[in-house]
């Protein structure tokens with residue numbers, strides 16, 4: 577049975593106190609307290625709010641992820657954050673290759689693969705983001721783009737790293753736009769990703785959908801055979817909408 581995961585990406589939002597309060601609200605909700613253990617709940621605050629989020633999550637079903645890490649353990653990398661330090665703090669997951677970092681920090685697939693490999697070696701589970709732009713979808717090259725991303729990331733990271741990771745399919749045109757992929761569009765790409773992962777025996781890796789997931793569209797997306805959960809941006813910043821998405825995942829039978 578594949579693991580289901582609901583992960584919240586808080587981006588550059590929440591002070592340490594706000595993060596602590598939001599985690600406390602999520603942890604104390606009846607949805608989270610009753611969620612099956614087969615549904616993993618992850619929240620990813622900004623770096624400086626990780627510590628307070630971890631303290632608020634202790635003893636609960638909620639685990640904490642980071643939004644990025646460096647591809648080396650230590651060294652002359654001013655301003656960067658080591659995956660060793662994240663792991664030592666109690667962080668469990670790390671997002672790598674988010675489209676906002678590809679766009680703003682010019683991260684490419686090779687770097688994303690190296691980050692994933694280092695993160696896994698340091699005890700973190702990478703959540704590796706892939707996805708096409710609107711132009712690429714309109715040019716009908718979505719699967720070419722995503723196939724290339726997966727191959728380049730895998731060749732930099734190694735097949736075993738992909739087997740230990742989570743993939744997030746995040747169409748760039750759906751992130752923060754209020755325009756989610758339809759369940760058919762998302763399922764088509766998830767099935768393609770799973771077939772690519774199958775080539776190197778990683779077909780059981782959870783594949784999350786991300787891009788304008790809300791408490792209104794989550795349950796329909798989760799009925800799709802190859803959607804194993806969600807990476808949620810905006811709707812993860814309010815406990816009520818994030819918990820409603822967790823509830824939608826909790827009602828879906830495992831595959």
Ligand code: PEP
Pocket residue numbers: 585746750751752753754786787788789807808809810811
């Ligand atoms: C994201 O940033 O990963 C994301 C999916 O954002 P949103 O849910 O706001 O579209």
